[in-house]
Amino acid sequence: METEDFAADAALFARLRAVWEDVDPVPVDLVDRMVAAVAVEDLSREYALLTLVEGSHLSAVRGEADTATLQFSDGTTNVLVHVTLAEDGSRRVDGWVDAPALAIRLAQGDREWSAEPAEHGRFAFEGVKAGITRLRIVVRDADGELNDFQTPQFEV
Template sequence: MTSPLDPEDLRLLDELQDLYTTVEPVPPGLVACAQFAVDVESADFDIARIEDSEPLTGAGARGGTGTQITFDCGPLLAVMVQIQIRDDGTVRIDGWLDPPGDHRVELRTATGTTTIETSPEGRFAVENARRGLVQFVVRAAGTTVVTPAILL
């Protein structure tokens, strides 16, 4: 069986690959980022989407810069987090779940997972989180909700 591509076609494809590699190379860390974002041990989960994101200013930033992000997973769950990057480089995360309740939140990073139990009101906090790619996994009432990965 002969190839549908002749040697001239293959040469042109090689030139196009070289051009794209030179002009717009794959960003460093993109493959690792994609693998991190989809690497959840169970395939039985719902995916939240970013509903809203806004910078924090004034008292909400608590002595640094910050962002407030709301993740939504329809009627199952909403997760709001305030991410504060402090002047010393540490990160504090304050979060709220709706509906509230005693649930488990996992903060996934490239180096491991931190598990946090929420209060009955659905509140949780993480002190001194490391900068980098993170993802929230919420295990609530028999369901698991995973947020998109975000960069702290």
């Protein structure tokens, strides 16, 4: 009995599929568009918008710049970073994230620093060496889902 029901259901679904393929066929370029959409999403995440608020273009007028302020955004999460030079030559990185952050890491090559998010999304790293740096922040979005926010590489 179950085999007959299964065969009847399969035949019905096959006829239904044929009708829909005839009435509303899958667009020829659907696969290509989906691959492009996924690729763009990855690019958006990897290359978050970087806006230099203050920095090197002013150093020629002001002399040696001891600070830089950077803003990163992926359209959902915004991060503001302020880098200052410490007396010992290391850098202090202060930042603010506008989404609830669960984990914040600053990475330079093989080395990583962790920071606990404080009130209003504030975080800080001390004793950071000069070099190419990236921030990785796990945030909770408005729907409660976890997202991995990564900045492009920047120099401190």
